[in-house]
Amino acid sequence: MLTELRVRDLAVIADVTLPLQPGLNVLTGETGAGKSLVVDALALLLGERASADVVRPGAEKTIVEGAFEFVSAVHRHLLPPFAALGIELEEGRLVLKREVLREGKSRAWVNGSPTTIGVLAEIGALLVDLHGQHETQSLLRPDAQRDMLDAYADADVERVAVRDAYTRFKELESREAELTTRQADVRRKADYLRHVLQEIERAKPKLGEDETLEVEAKRLAHAEELGRLARELEETVDAAGLTKAQKILASLLRVDPSLGKWQELLDSAFAGAAELAQAARLYASEIEADPERLNTVEQRRDLLFRLQQKHGPSIADVLAARDAAARELELLDTADLDLRSIAADRATASDEFARACTALTEKRTAGAKKLGRAVNRLLPSLGMEGGRFEARLLRRTTHDARGAEDIVFDVKLNEGLEARPLARVASGGEISRLMLALKVVLASHDVVPTLVFDEVDQGIGGEVGGRVGEALMDVSREGRQALVITHLPQIAVYADQHLVVAKGKKGGLATSDVEVVEGEGRVKEIARMLGDADMATARRHAIELLKTASEKSASQSGTPTPPVRAHPNR
Template sequence: MLQSLRVWNFALLEEVAVEFGTGLNILTGETGAGKSILIDALGAILGQRISSDAIRSGCDALRVEAVFSCEGDAALAALLAEQEIEYEDELIILRKVARTGKGSILVNGSHVTLTFLKKLAPHLVDIHGQNENLALLREDAQRSLLEGGDEELQRLLAAYAEVYAGWKEKTRLRAERAEEIENIGERLDLLRWQEKEIAEAELNEGEDEELEAEIRRLSHSERLVENAGEASNLLSEDGEEGISVLSALSRITGALDEIARYDDGLSNAQTMIEEAYISLQEASYEVRDYLDAIDADPARLDRIQTRMDVIDRLKKKYGGSIVAVLERLTSVRSELECIDNYDTDMVQLDKDIAAFHERLEETAKSLTARRQAVGTVLSADIERELQGLGMPKARFRIVVTPEEKYTSRGADSLDMLFSANVGEAEKPIEKIASGGELSRIALAIKSIVAARDTGGTSMVFDEIDTGIGGRTAQMVAERIAFVAHYKQVLCITHLPQIACMADTHLYIAKSVKGESTVTQVEALSADERVREIARMASGDDVTEAALANAREMLAGAQQKKQVFQKKAKK
């Protein structure tokens, strides 16, 4: 429910604060006072694009702020949670548009985009105006109307959608497989060549690293022998240059043993020398074994380098590493197996498609039958509402016709047929309904939808009274008042028959302030309402008779509303 709307510097609205009540909120005022501007300001809150031309002359920016009470709206709460917007049953939306073209939108203090604001709008306000009437001509809107209030229809639609998705997926897979097999000859030759090339190489993971290390050793075998031999000689072989390291340590150990016979002062040094001797002796064995193992076989080096050339070529072609090459081999074999199983797969896909199609046909028939049943009941309800809106001879039918083509919504077409007068053939509403008739059809639908949808969305009726008067105006007024028993309604009107139904009556007046024109909005008291109804019925020359007539209209409206209250409680 819309609790309040504040507007700054929006066209004629310099600074306006409006508090709205539950039930029917009527907005009246003289032509040009700015009633539609207030609805445009609300439209800004709902994500409509606002031109900088709407900014009041002499101002740099406009602002609009709306406060909504949205208790128990789980879908709205989920939408806000996606944006991490804090929400406790109250929503404050602030929108600013600057003359430079820049703007900002805040929802409960969090910045959001215009796109997100448009997503919020359906949860907050349903505007019923000329554009919305035209939307009724679209098949998607007509289907939403038909399907929105029937749980069984919703269940069937969900079941159909699941089967349809499965059927489409299997059909897509079959088409892909068929397209693939048409050009499979060259592909098959390539895959078989790749499998042969990789498989014959008999690669092992990590093999390239081991071979690279061996190539380094074989390529430098002479230097390795030279240096290993020198290291071995220095460690353990006495020569012309002097004694070896181990021989020197042996002599040092003997000298220290002699010292230890008389003095243990070098016992620590003696221990370290003995440990060093043992370690170096072990090292000398390793150096000797390494020297003996060095292979300077040129033929071995050629074989390894040839092997590395094969590995490098495969790595360049299939991914840069032996792991990638082996993964490619697995992929190739999988694809070859898939091709080999083509006939089997196609037979299975054909069976799956046939099974899905059988279920699809059955589900679509059930869906169409339910739509026809719901359409019959809804048609009678809308026709009855139209007759109550001053169209006693109106006929209205929702026709659901089975079709051969399956779509995501079923296998049928939908038409809304209308005839306003006796003797006129029923035709689709988009071909024969006038603007006034379409407006009343939409109002009839709103009356029915409001009774079955008790959500918190507010409804706005803009220019609902265009081109009507007398008894029809009274009937329209009663339907709007009926809707207001289920939802908060905001209605701009020029007709006293509608205005007298108000629960909250707001008067919009235009005045001159200095050298500029401003618009103000005030809630009318009981006496002020009588005077405004009299003005709307009789013009500016309000007489006692006009006031008496206004009081009588208000009293009659109150009686009607009490009847609606009793109906709403049933």
């Protein structure tokens, strides 16, 4: 949740830091003090479009910074989407920053690292719902409406079943299409494949054969020269030179016996010379010109060359082409059987998918009715006697992994008006209270940790205001947080933290400041909202409202009621 918001040089705000707490945070102040600017600042921080006219006169840029901290359950939920955005949550903490320059350009940072405004908006959708004159409300998105209804209808198992059944069905459909295409392709080129197979099988090429034949062809083409050179080598390698060497070495040994190892070397030379002479003699006797054999070798080489030209630079490639042709031709024999098998599996998968969709539709239908009843029960107490809500299921022409229908939240704000999709209803106090009713009903299923309401009290007062305050208190429990801009004391008294915006002057410019009020300061602010901060009647009424709200809050949370410290007669 949002723990701190700092705003610098935004319109009439010079430099304000708002400390925020879990639970209900209420922001009050006189008309024109700049309360809504705080929400505007938060919207900027969460990726809303900005213009240069937001920059405070005399300043170079507007700066908004926000610090978020998350309880373990929210932290676990946020890890996957944040990882997809390439963002690490450092010990459950996140710091966002946005600058809007006077020329209209924007810059943004996440945990000190530069990012885009688009990423900031994606983060904002995960962290905060802004209800008012802003387009960052998660419940306006069709996917969020579907997810909310499914969670409320306890349809997680059915959702997974639909997704898995659809994936299985599409895999089989894809395999069937691929195999059908391959079969048709093989049929078109079957004659060519048979020719390739027969041509290579007739030739029966062997790995390394081309290299062996190349060596043999050279020997046959140069047989006479090779024989002559071998005989010359035999005649040259004789024992004459080595015999003379033996005599000289014997003379050396008589004088210096330490040269005995030289004798071993000379003996080896004698043996090597004899072996070389014998090999040369054998080679010369075996090699002979054979024009007929040379012609046969050249023809075989020519055949292999043509195959290599057609099917690859090497014999290995030629053999691979043979095997590939054989496999493709084999497909003609097996494809029909495989296609029948896949078609049977696909039909089974289609039936399973249809059953899974039916089960999910049943859960959604029941959940939609239950959700509609729950929200509509709340609307009269929130000042919307003629308001109606309905979660509508729209049948899809083609089913997919999301099921057989789209989900649309329809609303009717007053009697005589037609129901319209929630996303197409203009913002205002009534839609904010409708959103509040939805949030109260869906509280245990909503994963957005922070809610902001800017116009929730528009057009109401008195008892309805108190009911709205109670609803806001309800929706900000269980580790959640709400920030409410209000002019109604009946709402403000339910705050866990009360902040007051006041306008003054600094350096000749209008300036708004924010302070947390408690005790006497809070009584005075509630009295001001009732009509007169210094009137004894207003102060007594303020103390009574605070006491009643504190008792209701304590009864819901099970904690003792703290006393309201104030001086009613002052």
